[in-house]
Amino acid sequence: MRGSIRSVELPPGQKLIALTFDLCESDGDHAGYDGRVVDLLRAEGVKATFFAGGKWLESHPERAQQLIADANFEIGAHGLRHRDLTHATDKTMAEEIGLTEAAFVRARKTLMSRACVTDLQDDASVPQARITLMRFPYGRCNAKALAAVAANGQLAIQWDVVTGDPDPHITAKGIANTILTRAHPGAIIVAHANGRGRNIAAALKIALPKLKEEGYQFVTLSELLAAGKPVIAATCYLNRPGDASRVARAKRQRKSNDIWSVLRSR
Known part of the structure; x- marks a missing residue:
């Protein structure tokens, strides 16, 4: 399947929605882990998909294994070092895709070697074997990048509801309002769980109960695609x-990597 998936058309009456969280980390950077987001999802019994960078998986081994082990969560790829793949050489492209999956496989192997999971009998409880979904860093791709991802057996996933949570000027209420007004059956919502999503945990605390009241069910991206x-x-x-x-041109002109400040200035 070629192209970038933005949402899913569902049969009438189905109100499924996919929450997705990016776990970005670039060279020279050490991103975090927003436990408030993950704890809230678990407390609310909400399924979600996390798009993890290979470097993030390597620098957060315990957190990575915990996410992989959770049956309510799915892991997708988000590039090795969060590079813009529209300018990548063949070598860089191969590293960004292949080494991210290798980092996931190592984390899963370590998890499966632990005594607490060696006795798993239920197939539904066994962590996913490989990464089948990819989200491009900065939301940027071209035909070459799309082809490389497809050749690796992965689906390119984007979004159609942007929370804008890295923007420090957006309040929790503002983010919640964006989610609630733009949510629809089959929506893919993008946020962050690497400590760079400001106010996202507080926003979800407002939005999740209201979406449930409206009849929405939260599913992983693979479940949404299958539906x-x-x-x-x-x-x-x-x-x-x-x-x-x-936005990429504006970033170069402003010499800023913050796409949210660039978007806000337009």
Whole structure:
């Protein structure tokens, strides 16, 4: 399946939604882990998908294994070092995709070697064997990157509801309002759980109960894809076709890696 999946068309009456959280970490950076988000999801019994960078998996081995072990969570890839793959060489592309999966396999192998999981009998409780989903860093891709991901047997996943949680100027109420007003059956919501998602835990505490009241069920991305027909775009974009390239140009002009401040200034 080629292209970037933005949402899923569901049969009438199904109100499924996918919460996704990026776990980014680049060279020279040590990102965190937002335990408040994960604890809230577990307390509410909410399923979610985490797109983890290979470097993040390596620098957070215990947290990575805990996420992999949780039956309510799914792990996708988010590049090795959070590089813009639209400018990647063949070697860099192969590393960003292949070494991220290798980091996941190592984390899973360590987890499975522990006594607490060696007696697993229920197939549903066995952690996923490999990564089948990929989200491009910065939400940017091109035909070459899409082809490389597809050749590796992964589906390219984007989103259609942007929380904007890295923006320090957006309050918890503002994020919750964005989620509640833009949520729809088959939606893919993007947020962060690497400590860079400001106010996201507080926002989810507001939004999750209200979405449940509206009849929504939270599923992993693979479950959402299995329930309907993926909505596929030919390329990647943030909110509208072409905006990823415009933001990239603005970032270079402003010499800023903060896409949210760039978006806010437009």
